[in-house]
Amino acid sequence: MPKLTPRKHQLTDHDFLKLSKTESNPRARIKLLMLHQLSLSHSLDSIAQTFGYHQQSISVIRKHYWLYGLDSIYDKPGRGRKSLLAEKDIEAFKQAIVEQQQQRGGGRLTAVDIARIAKEDFNTDYTPKGIYGLLSRIGISWVSARSRHPKADQQAMDDFKNFVNHVRTVLPEHIELSDVDIWFQDETRIGQQGSITRVWHYCGQRPRVVRQQQFESAYLFGAFCPSNGNSVGLVLPYVNKQAMQLHMQHISKEVPEGRHAVVVMDGALWHQADLNLHNVTMLKLPPYSPELNPSEQIWQYLKQHDLSNRCFDGYDAIVDAACVAWNRLRVQLELIRSITSRAWSIVC
Structure with a gap:
């Protein structure tokens, strides 16, 4: 007579x-989907064919659920193949990779280079293919670097x-921090010599995109409030002091009654508007520090999603395309908040 499994938990x-x-x-998600089908009285055979598992494995998953409940869907600590790199060496290994990259003076490290570091400095043998899995587990990514001005x-x-x-x-002395909203302001050029970005295409082929050689352009002025996702934009033919004055006046109109806007911007020459606005104050960034202005990421998003690869x-x-792109962006309040929010910029 087969031994019955005690069922402390029901499907x-x-x-x-x-x-x-x-x-x-x-x-764990796959196990939950299997348990869902089991709860609908699907056969072990049909579930095995759906998920590509052996029937015995599904039976074990069901048995463990009966005994231990939802805790059973998670792997126990220590399951799986152990890393050749000792836990105590992980931070030193990560530091060695970063230092080697910086010392190259150009180019980038390859998987072969990193495998050599693991062998020579930590006495662990990894194949170049195995290195990629190791880097993912320890939190090292291959990311695009951004430029830094030598005078920064x-x-x-x-x-x-x-x-x-x-x-x-x-x-101003009479304004309390609790009444302040932080805005980030910047402008970007949109024109015929635009940017080219990645596109979906067939593997092994590189699509060709026409890039114009003319010089017609416009400028998109934008300001973003991370606390509520509001934004103010203008498309103008020039960047100058008068254009900046006009943009600041539009920001002032968007500031709610009883609130005061501190508008953070870089030190461009045209960022010298003669403010006579009771509810707006300018705050300049340190020189050569565009990474402190999240508007840069907004422009990157806008161009990648709407304004790149175009003639x-x-x-x-150009003005029509910029307006369409801006109007599509400005209604996505949560997206703007997500891109522009910085922990250090919260004032209250």
Whole structure:
């Protein structure tokens, strides 16, 4: 007579399908989907064919659920192949990779180079293919570097992140921090010599995109409030002091009654508008520090999603495209908040 498994938990105790939609662990999510089909009385054979598992494995998953409930869908610590790199050496290994990259003076490290570091400095043998899995597990990514101006002052940029003090120095005396909204302002050029970005295409082929050689362009002025996702934009033919004055006036109109806007911007020559606005104050970034202005990421998003890989007949076509792209962006309040929010820029 077969031995019966005690059932402390029933397949009807949970909505496994609903749980699977919010489960971030891929192995646990598959088990939840299997349990969902088991709860619908699907056969082990049909579930095995659906998920590519052996029937015995699905039977074990069901048995473990009966015994241990939802805790059973997660792998126990220590499961799986152990890393050749000792846990105590992980941080030193990561540091060695970064230092080797910096010491090259150009180019980039390859998987073969990193495998050599692992062998020579940590006495572990990895194939170049195995290195990629190791780097993913320990939190090392191959990311695009961004340029840094040789005159950039890292200490000044770090000091700027003591943001509340900088805001206090520019605020009128009668304004309280609790009444302040932070805005980030910048402008970008949109024109016939636009940018080319990645596109979906067939593997092994590189698509060709026409890039214009003419010089017609317009400028998109934008300001973004991370606290509520609001934005103010203008498309103008020039960047100058008058254009900046006009943009600041539009920002002023968007500031709610009883609030005061501190508008953070770089030190461009045209960022010298003669402000006579009761509810707007300018705050300048340290020199050569565009990474402190999240508007840069907004422009990157806007161009990648709407304005790259395009040809324009002339100025009117550029203005129309910029307006369409801006109007599509400005209604996505959560997206703007997500891109522009910085922990250091919160003042209250």
